[in-house]
Amino acid sequence: MKIAVLVKQVPGSDSPLPINSNQSWLDENGISYVMNECDNYALEEALQIKEENDDGEVVVISLGPDRVQKVIREGLAKGADRAIHIQMNSDSIADPLSLATLFADAIRDEKFDLIFSGLQSDDLGMGQTGIIIGEMLGMSTASLAMATELSEGIIKVKRELEAGFFQWVSMSLPASITIQSGLNIPRYPSLKGIMGAKKKEINIVTPGGHDVKQSAKKVYVPQSDKQTVMIEGSVDQIVDKLVEAFRNEIKVI
Amino acid sequence: MTQIEFTVIEKIILSLGILITFASFIYEVWRRLRIVFKGKQSFPLDRFGARLWRVFKEVFLHEKVIRGRFWPGFMHALVFWGFIVFGLVTVDHFALGFGHELMNAQTHKLYSYIVIPFSIFVLIGIGSLTYRRFISRPKTLGKISPTSGFVALFISILMITYLLGETGLSPIVWRVNWWIHSLIILAFLFLIPRSKHLHLVLAPINIFFKPFDLPDHTPVNIDLEGSEDELDAMLADLTEMTKNQALDVFSCVECGRCIDVCPANRGGGLLDPKNHFILDLRQPLLDKGNVDVLSEINVEAGWECTTCQACTEVCPVGNQVEKSDEIRRLEVLVEGKVPQEYQKLFMNLQESGNTEGRTDSPLAERLPTYSPDKEYVLWLGCFARYELDPNFTKSVENFANILDVAGITYGVLENEHCSGDPANRLGDKLTYNMLREHNMEQLAHASKVVTLCPHCALNLGKEYAKYSEVNYDVTHHTQVIGQLIEEGRIEVKKGSNGKVTYHDPCNLSRMLDEVDAPRTAINATTDEFFELEESGRNTLCCGAGGGLWWKKETTGRTHLVRAEQVVNSEADTVVTGCNFCYGMMNQGLKPLTPEGRSEIQVKDVADIVSENLVSNSDTK
Numbered sequence: 001m002k003i004a005v006l007v008k009q010v011p012g013s014d015s016p017l018p019i020n021s022n023q024s025w026l027d028e029n030g031i032s033y034v035m036n037e038c039d040n041y042a043l044e045e046a047l048q049i050k051e052e053n054d055d056g057e058v059v060v061i062s063l064g065p066d067r068v069q070k071v072i073r074e075g076l077a078k079g080a081d082r083a084i085h086i087q088m089n090s091d092s093i094a095d096p097l098s099l100a101t102l103f104a105d106a107i108r109d110e111k112f113d114l115i116f117s118g119l120q121s122d123d124l125g126m127g128q129t130g131i132i133i134g135e136m137l138g139m140s141t142a143s144l145a146m147a148t149e150l151s152e153g154i155i156k157v158k159r160e161l162e163a164g165f166f167q168w169v170s171m172s173l174p175a176s177i178t179i180q181s182g183l184n185i186p187r188y189p190s191l192k193g194i195m196g197a198k199k200k201e202i203n204i205v206t207p208g209g210h211d212v213k214q215s216a217k218k219v220y221v222p223q224s225d226k227q228t229v230m231i232e233g234s235v236d237q238i239v240d241k242l243v244e245a246f247r248n249e250i251k252v253i
Numbered sequence: 254m255t256q257i258e259f260t261v262i263e264k265i266i267l268s269l270g271i272l273i274t275f276a277s278f279i280y281e282v283w284r285r286l287r288i289v290f291k292g293k294q295s296f297p298l299d300r301f302g303a304r305l306w307r308v309f310k311e312v313f314l315h316e317k318v319i320r321g322r323f324w325p326g327f328m329h330a331l332v333f334w335g336f337i338v339f340g341l342v343t344v345d346h347f348a349l350g351f352g353h354e355l356m357n358a359q360t361h362k363l364y365s366y367i368v369i370p371f372s373i374f375v376l377i378g379i380g381s382l383t384y385r386r387f388i389s390r391p392k393t394l395g396k397i398s399p400t401s402g403f404v405a406l407f408i409s410i411l412m413i414t415y416l417l418g419e420t421g422l423s424p425i426v427w428r429v430n431w432w433i434h435s436l437i438i439l440a441f442l443f444l445i446p447r448s449k450h451l452h453l454v455l456a457p458i459n460i461f462f463k464p465f466d467l468p469d470h471t472p473v474n475i476d477l478e479g480s481e482d483e484l485d486a487m488l489a490d491l492t493e494m495t496k497n498q499a500l501d502v503f504s505c506v507e508c509g510r511c512i513d514v515c516p517a518n519r520g521g522g523l524l525d526p527k528n529h530f531i532l533d534l535r536q537p538l539l540d541k542g543n544v545d546v547l548s549e550i551n552v553e554a555g556w557e558c559t560t561c562q563a564c565t566e567v568c569p570v571g572n573q574v575e576k577s578d579e580i581r582r583l584e585v586l587v588e589g590k591v592p593q594e595y596q597k598l599f600m601n602l603q604e605s606g607n608t609e610g611r612t613d614s615p616l617a618e619r620l621p622t623y624s625p626d627k628e629y630v631l632w633l634g635c636f637a638r639y640e641l642d643p644n645f646t647k648s649v650e651n652f653a654n655i656l657d658v659a660g661i662t663y664g665v666l667e668n669e670h671c672s673g674d675p676a677n678r679l680g681d682k683l684t685y686n687m688l689r690e691h692n693m694e695q696l697a698h699a700s701k702v703v704t705l706c707p708h709c710a711l712n713l714g715k716e717y718a719k720y721s722e723v724n725y726d727v728t729h730h731t732q733v734i735g736q737l738i739e740e741g742r743i744e745v746k747k748g749s750n751g752k753v754t755y756h757d758p759c760n761l762s763r764m765l766d767e768v769d770a771p772r773t774a775i776n777a778t779t780d781e782f783f784e785l786e787e788s789g790r791n792t793l794c795c796g797a798g799g800g801l802w803w804k805k806e807t808t809g810r811t812h813l814v815r816a817e818q819v820v821n822s823e824a825d826t827v828v829t830g831c832n833f834c835y836g837m838m839n840q841g842l843k844p845l846t847p848e849g850r851s852e853i854q855v856k857d858v859a860d861i862v863s864e865n866l867v868s869n870s871d872t873k
Contacts, residue, residue: 010604012601013610014609014612015610016612016613016750030612032605032610033563033604034604166830184597186593187589187590187591188585188590188591188596188599189589190585190586191488191586191587191591191683194683195477195484
């Protein structure tokens with residue numbers, strides 16, 4: 001069983017988010033980066049499958065500049081066997097199709113049985129990359145996995161639907177599945193894991209060019225302002241004007 | 254007294270009896286001590302005089318035994334003192350069996366004037382202890398112990414046969430009586446090493462060797478550049494007990510005082526320090542014949558501990574009871590099994606150097622920055638720096654005001670990271686070492702550090718010193734305030750805070766051994782000070798220690814037990830000397846205060862002093 005886990009490095013939830021000078025993206029200095037939350041669960045799910053079957057390989061794959069090697073190391077410390085680092089400046093890429101193409105090209109020859117990725121990233125939250133990769137590589141796909149069960153060439157996935165409902169789907173392998181947070185209890189890297197990770201292989205892939213199909217025009221912090229309007233007149237007039245304003249301008253009634 | 258010649262056969266039986274029971278006694282004790290000696294580190298012999306004095310106080314005077322539980326403790330003391338008095342009687346008793354009495358008739362008579370009253374005291378003592386153990390049965394004593402029943406019976410028979418022997422019995426009855434007394438002593442010798450009554454032998458030794466400092470966690474040095482073999486050896490080392498710890502396990506008398514004082518247990522938690530930290534390890538030690546048994550500690554119980562050291566403080570046989578550090582570091586460093594909220598905490602500590610993952614601190618920006626011309630580094634700690642309780646920033650500013658009025662210069666470090674207390678207590682020694690190294694660099698040129706956080710004070714001082722030399726002095730702010738008041742450098746008037754009480758933080762009282770300075774400060778501001786029932790070194794933890802502040806889900810009420818005591822104490826103001834206690838009180842008191850009663854004010858020592866400060870320029 002060969003399992004790929006796609007991990008993304010994202011700004012931590014408590015990190016400040018300064019915007020760079022040309023307003024194209026965030027200013028990376030001053031941001032503290034962490035592993036995307038649901039990717040952590042995807043990694044744990046892969047490690048548990050490997051441990052239960054007592055056989056197989058878990059490969060951590062991340063895309064981005066050199067700083068992403070930190071989350072790669074974290075994955076290796078937790079027990080992944082090796083890693084692939086698709087090295088590039090990810091700033092300009094905001095669309096899942098471009099990203100998925102880069103991933104698919106880099107891992108096509110690996111012939112993974114399973115690809116696990118987080119349901120969505122905590123920064124952009126597109127939620128499509130894992131599914132598109134699956135399509136590109138001719139794999140079965142499922143999103144929002146709350147549980148997985150593996151048996152002879154088949155994976156059963158419990159998908160989260162709306163309003164507390166769930167759906168079980170069975171799919172043939174290979175499959176690309178996006179994982180929801182909370183389906184397992186992620187581990188903490190042990191000291192032995194941290195030490196062992198240093199010796200594990202990180203294969204650095206540098207893709208040639210890529211098409212940018214979408215990009216951010218301008219990144220800015222939403223401006224909020226307040227207006228004060230004085231309503232004058234008799235009590236009845238004031239009430240009428242207030243109701244009017246509530247109904248049509250502020251739209252709260 | 255009757256003079257009796259024993260027959261040769263009797264002497265042979267007696268000799269065999271003594272030989273067999275004595276040999277079995279030695280064997281059983283040796284079997285345990287051999288395991289103890291396999292433990293890590295060596296028994297400390299420093300401060301020899303202080304150690305002897307401690308044995309005298311805690312063993313011969315029974316100080317801790319009596320203080321912890323007055324009546325049962327006193328009854329136990331009667332039995333113990335009787336035991337001492339009977340030492341000579343027992344030797345003489347057996348000597349008589351071989352026809353060589355040590356005391357002549359007159360000395361015997363004289364000594365019996367001491368022994369007879371003591372034998373009656375022992376009967377009273379053992380009688381009331383038996384009543385307690387078998388009839389009133391407090392929960393912490395645990396299951397009914399048959400050996401305790403035997404011991405009580407044996408001691409009673411010994412006393413009665415002794416008294417009968419002094420009454421001038423007919424030779425034949427005296428002889429039977431003498432034999433009963435002898436056989437009971439031999440049976441006792443057989444029973445002692447196989448039961449908790451081994452504390453008779455081991456407790457004095459254990460008290461002699463117990464560490465002076467709390468907590469006595471061993472440092473964990475991690476060399477990330479080392480070889481795999483070195484790492485394996487280090488990790489294996491984490492499962493092994495020290496000699497002192499192994500001796501603790503065999504010394505335990507199973508009294509359960511540690512359970513009585515445990516905040517986790519009192520809050521309805523699972524943790525039972527007597528069993529989880531001590532007795533659960535007894536059988537594994539004996540079975541394995543070695544000391545690598547720390548992984549046997551109940552993990553869930555280990556995570557509940559507030560590391561407050563109340564269990565260790567109260568132990569009458571000198572045990573270092575608390576072992577959450579041992580099990581947590583195994584879980585974190587070896588197993589990688591860490592509750593999710595703590596993983597987040599560790600990640601924050603690694604990424605941003607503070608518990609909250611923050612980068613800015615408005616409070617730190619408002620305060621002067623440290624430069625070497627200033628006397629003190631004012632160490633803020635994450636709690637104040639990142640406003641874990643927003644009201645506490647006021648306390649820091651109040652302390653700064655006190656320093657200003659006293660004309661003391663201070664400044665905060667720009668690059669202060671968490672002292673590492675939560676990582677240290679929660680077992681992540683790797684993150685702890687990272688933070689420690691960073692802070693040691695930041696403090697390289699400092700000579701004096703003062704902080705409002707006892708957790709920081711303990712780590713920056715005593716705990717860092719376990720790893721490398723610390724060249725600065727760390728003081729807690731209550732110590733600075735107390736000293737300023739005593740030296741008359743600040744003047745404080747009596748204020749109007751109603752009935753004022755003080756909650757001793759466990760890190761300050763038990764671990765930094767400071768209970769006087771805060772009281773000096775508080776008493777300068779009020780005439781209505783009173784003590785809580787559990788105070789000083791016997792304080793009850795607020796529930797936030799040991800990293801539990803960051804624990805999201807609490808099943809028990811550990812965090813409310815202390816607040817409840819404060820509410821029931823009828824205090825108008827509760828003063829504390831620790832930011833975590835301050836936060837816990839603020840959270841706990843409001844929902845617990847009965848309707849109609851005015852809100853109990855929570856203040857730091859700095860607040861109550863600053864509010865009542867009489868300064869030249871300002872007389873607010």
